[in-house]
Amino acid sequence: MTATALDKTFDPAAIEAKWYAHWESNGLFRPERPEAVPYTIVNPPPNVTGSLHIGHALDNTLQDIVIRYERLRGKDALWVVGTDHAGIATQMVVERQLEAKQDKRTNYTREQFVDKVWEWKAESGGTITGQLRRLGCSMDWSREQFTMDPHFTKAVVKVFVDLYNQGLIYRDKRLVNWDPKLKxxxxxxxxxxxxxxxxxxxxxxxxxxxxxxxxxxxxxxxxxxxxxxxxxxxxxxxxxxxxxxxxxxxxxxxxxxxxxxxxxxxxxxxxxxxxxxxxxxxxxxxxxxxxxxxxxxxxxxxxxxxxxxxxxxVQTADGLIPDEFFVDEERDVTIVTGTSSSTSDNFERTERIETHREIVRRGxxxxxxxxxxxxxxxxxxxxxxxxxxxxxxxxxxxxxxxxxxxDRGGVVIEPWLTDQWYVDAATLAQPPMKAVRDGRIEIVPKSWEKTFFNWMENIQPWCVSRQLWWGHRIPAWFGPLADEHGVVTSFAEKIFVAEDEAQLRRQTEEYYGSDVKVTIEASRSDAFVHPWGVGDNPNQAILFQDADVLDTWFSSALWPFATLGWPDDTTLYERHYPNDLLISGFDILFFWDARMAMQGMHFNDQQVPWKRLYLHGLVRAADGQKMSKSKGNVVDPLGLIDQYGADALRFFMAAMESQGRDVKMDERRVEGYRNFATKLWNAARFCQSNGIGASQSVSAPAATSAVNKWIVGEVVETLAELDRAMAELRFDAAANAIYHFVWDQFCDWYIELIKGSFDDETKAVAGWVLDQILVMLHPFMPFVTEELWEKLGTRPYELIVAQWPAPEAAVDAAAKREVEWLIALVGNLRTAKNELGITPGAKLDAYLPEPSAATRAIIEGNAAAIDRLARVNAIQFAPAPAGAAMQIGAGDANIIVPLEGVIDIASEKARLEKALAVSQKEAKSLEGRLGNPSFVEKAKPEAVEKARADHAAHAAEAERLAAALARLG
Missing domain, CATH: 3.90.740.10 (Valyl/Leucyl/Isoleucyl-tRNA synthetase, editing domain)
Structure with a gap:
């Protein structure tokens, strides 16, 4: 076993970039265990225009904890990653860039503008994916998806066409939320x-x-x-x-x-x-x-x-709006014209712009x-x-x-009556509701089920068309009607919906007949009918494609299966669909989650898209307010990573994520978890300096001493608690289980108890326990654990693909009682010394008359540890001398520690009584204020919360001081 000396100081920045690059370049995020059980999650695709915000940090941290956990448990874990083309947001970004150059979108054809968007995406569209790497997200980047990728676009088109042919997509005139700025x-x-x-x-x-x-x-x-x-x-x-x-x-x-x-x-x-x-x-x-x-x-x-x-x-159809509501103005009028050609799968258009100025009557x-x-x-x-x-x-x-x-245009929304494309959401909603009711989809927390059903049972038609240039263009064409002989008679909207040109041509020939020449033009302004033609084509029908694009929620509803190659390349799809889990914010339960369930079940033989849906809350400011730029309380997760490290931020997110509750941002807690990582680092350095390194065993080494048996048992209990919490998706319980084991049992007690007795057994047990810590903590803090894993000894594999703990050991009840007795004695004595102002290092006498046989055995077997940790002279099994004394409980024992000559009893009593009176007075005053309904109902929430916290602090201090007085008798 070869180890590398750990640096004296834990520096997160120095290890994070190194390890992420290593994991990614070595393909360690890819699912490459064909013999293993697959486990799949997909990330809610962030906007390609986005940058990491605190909500992304929470959402992706929780996903990474799960995927790393399942990977360590031997699953063939796939975390699908990608970005959404974000129609409105992306078009706005590119338009703003044009405006900064005194240019505008309408100076270009649609083709030219879309080319500019792709150029922007290639240059600037990967900001958030780099930031997800900084957070430590172990996504399979080799399969990174984009909702405008060709294979994804093909899936989107197929879904639209199939739904249309099934009567589940239709055009209708209804009111929509109309943004007059974005149009x-x-x-x-x-x-x-x-x-x-x-x-x-x-x-x-x-x-x-x-x-x-x-x-x-x-x-x-x-x-x-x-x-x-x-x-x-x-x-x-x-x-x-x-x-x-x-x-x-x-x-x-x-x-x-x-x-x-x-x-x-x-x-x-x-x-x-x-x-x-x-x-x-x-x-x-x-x-x-x-x-x-x-x-x-x-x-x-x-x-x-x-x-x-x-x-x-604009003038209404009945022409009754008076002239005063209209003005004449001169402006540029733009006409787009063009021709079309085609390949086997799609249409190629060549468009041109013609602009001239004219007097226009506008309202x-x-x-x-x-x-x-x-x-x-x-x-x-x-x-x-x-x-x-x-x-x-x-x-x-x-x-x-x-x-x-x-939210993007920044202007007042106008309800506007217009023709749009709609999905029959009420029909598609039925299978997901049944799946939730019969348990095929489990919603966690279960309390969200009521909200889910309330929305789904009252669901309205889903408007899926958007008046943009960037996005999936709707695969629908409008042409003139024909009479019963197939001859074009006049222009009206006959709709053709097709996946490709071959399918469109078959439809138009079936409708118009083979004698009508069908031409596809770029825009509606070009569409017209020639009543006569040239040569063998007496009639000509000119079609134009719908100018609208699909709502990005429509395409992202296909995310769980289209990202896996559906409908053509089904190798990955057959293995990883349905997904196992979806983690998302509750705020997109309807806009994304429910729609994935609808589309997923409809297009996959009623298979659910994922077996479990976990809905987390929002990350709020420390005072509970919603974060917003206008309030100036937005927290930048990258700034926190720079200051405290990604591990600390991740652990904070997990520890604070309690089902059904929002997360309150608290930078002090993030700092505290950085200190937690530092404590682990220092504990590993201490072990390394005493010859403790990488374990060679997955199962627990043999242990004979009580302290070693105890710590093995603590690993067994922590592992069970951690597994139970992860099975229930209780991230806070899982984080707290490993936190308290590392900080309390391992660092504060086990290391203290074994100091000075590093025999071969203890070295083997300590090294094994440290390894179990690194594995159990890895999903939460991947960087520091991977660094320690490497530095503590040569390994056949990286921690990220190590084996989840399998101790093959049980809790030794006798050893547990013995060590917990010692911990109680030392802890209670240290507390008592602190309460009475006794120097921590002061060595005191102690008496225990008539101990039980079990207690006597513990004391006699751990005399050295008691002397070193409790700073107590050998406990005498005899009555204590008369005089003031304090009593220390440990198990069934009540140990008496004389205080004569140790402190001034009278002055200490006076000090404690005075302090107790102050604390009781403050607690009573705050209790009165909190008992006043006027204060609780009318004061600012943060003021009420502070009063409650102050009351709890003063009450606890009064209780502590009363206990100290009681010790003095």
Missing amino acids: TAISDLEVETQEIKGGFWHFRYPLADGVKLDSGADHIVVATTRPETMLADMAVAVNADDPRYKSVIGKFIDQPITGRRLRIVADEHADPELGSGAVKITPGHDFNDFEVGKRAGMKPGEMLNMFDAEARV LDRFDARKLVVEKMKELGYLVPYIDKDGNEHDAEPRTVATPFG
């Missing part, structure tokens, strides 16, 4: 609600045809925070049971600005207790109104739209339109002013309005 639909996850100071306007809507309410009023009052939407109002809703309006249900209102006639409809959405009880209904621009409109018999295609993609006013911005609507309603006498408490008149009542903002 695309976005998901609920990308919407942030902010509290914004706004107004609440009240307007009179005059009843038509001379109709009046029973009260005699000739109008109905409606209120809104978005006056501009009245330009597209289509109804006024009242509650059917509201006596004020029963007589006018089915009657009409003439909207003052547009003159549009609105029907008064009965709907439960109108609450008689709120405001006037009447609600203006704009189904094309409000999610609630959309549902009211449908219940009132309005079809989505009939609902009025008053905004364009930039949230500027007002939505907020300018809001001001104009209020002005016009006021001029017409239909604005109901708000009177404040001082009698002052205002146009609107001040209100704080919960307003949706796009």
Whole structure:
């Protein structure tokens, strides 16, 4: 056995880069155990634009702990790694780079812009993967995935086409969250609600045809925070049971600005207790109104739209928006034209841009339109002013309005009625719900099941189209309709959905017939129909591909199986699907986890995508607040790694991850775990300096002494506790089990107990125990453990692929009792000395009259250790002399230690009594404050938490001082 002397100082930075490069370059993260049981996890793919944040650090640390643990247990462990193309985020990054050069996306064709995105990805898209390496993530980088890779794209296209052919994907006109800055639909996850100071306007809507309410009023009052939407109002809703309006249900209102006639409809959405009880209904621009409109018999295609993609006013279908809401302006108009050619699998387009300036009639911005609507309603006498408490008149009542903002575009989101592609999520949700109910998918913690079912049982159609250039282009083409003879008659949207050109050509020939020439153009503006043609083609149909791309959540829903080669290369897929475990934040349970379950089961013969789903909480600031840049409380994990090392940050994450609870960031704890690594390092140096090194045995060496038997038993118990915690995915329990064994049993007691008696047995046992520590701790702290593993002796393999402990030993109950008796004696005596202000090194007399046979044997067999550790002269089995004394408990023994001549009893009592009175007073004061409901309910949460912590500290100190006084009698 050859060992290398350990450096005096533990330096994390010096070992981390070295070991990660070694592991990766030697392929030690790859699953290369074909005879072993496979174990598979996939990482939630971070955005290719991303950098490591504290949430990534938690999520990936937990995954790495599991994969290293299973690898050590002999599994053929595969951790699939990759990044998401992040449609919106990536397109924004590249557009910002263009803007910095006074350039813009629309100066390029779609092809040219996408090429620029790929260039950016090649140069700058790997930031986060390098940072995951710094964290120590043992991912199989040889199989790194990207959601825009050709094989993945092929899987995405197949899934879309299959779902379409099965009637589970369709086009529909519905409201979406529309980002007017990015000009695309976005998901609920990308919407942030902010509290914004706004107004609440009240307007009179005059009843038509001379109709009046029973009260005699000739109008109905409606209120809104978005006056501009009245330009597209289509109804006024009242509650059917509201006596004020029963007589006018089915009657009409003439909207003052547009003159549009609105029907008064009965709907439960109108609450008689709120405001006037009447609600203006704009189904094309409000999610609630959309549902009211449908219940009132309005079809989505009939609902009025008053905004364009930039949230500027456009004329509604009935042409009733007044001219004042439009202006003429000069601007560049860009037309994209192009031709297409094809290969066997895909289409190649050559596009060109033509730009010219012209006068364009455009509508007002939505907020300018809001001001104009209020002005016009006021001029017409239909604005109901708000009177404040001082009698002052205002146009609107001040209100704080919960307003949706796009998390990337940063502007107010507009509900917008538009044609999009939707997945029938309600149908796909049924198998995953059944799988959770019958246990094929286990959700941990189980408390999340209720949330899962609540969402899945009420799931809405999933909008999967996005108005972007970067992403998986939707494999759908629009062409003209044909009559029953197959002759093109006029342009309309006939939809063809195909995986490749050959499939598309077969569909178009079947639909149009072989005599119609089918041409594929680049964009909608090129699509038209020639009623006559040239030569043998009397008719020509020009098709264009849908310009939209798929939502990135759609493609990432395929992650558990498309990353394994599905559908073509199934070698890895057949071995590693289903995955064993998915670890993710609870905040993407619906956006990613549930959708993986839906797609995974649908496309894999109802096999679940993973057997267990572990949902962890958020990492919050130390005071419990959510981290945000605006609050300035965001913690950079890379900064923590620079300061304390990756091992310390990883151990913190594991130790603080308690099921069902968020993690509170505490840098002092991270520092404490760096100190823990340092303590292990110093313990290993001590062992090395005393001839203790690498063990040559997986099973425990033979032990005859009590202390060696005891420590072997402690390994057995710690291993069982650790395995139990990992089986239950209780990361905090697992971390605490190994932490307390290393710090308390091994470093604080075992090393102290064996000092001065390094015989061959002890060296063998100590070396073996140190090896077990390194293996058990490795999943949590891979760098320091691998370094110690190498330095303590020559090994046939690296620690990362070592064997999980198999002690083949049992707990020796007698040895455990003996050593725990010694620990209790030494620990209690040291505590007592500290309480009474006695110098730790002071050697005291001790008496134990009439000891039990077992206790007497322990004392006689460990006299040297008691003398050295407890600083006690040989314990005398006789009554103690009269006078002040303290009593020390250990097992069934009550040892008496005389204090006469050791301390000034009277002055020590006085000191303790004074300190006790202070602590009791403080504890009582804090108890009174905490018992006051007004303080607990109204004070800041951090103030209440501090009061509780202070109360606990003073109460504990009072208890300690009372115990010290009791010792003095």
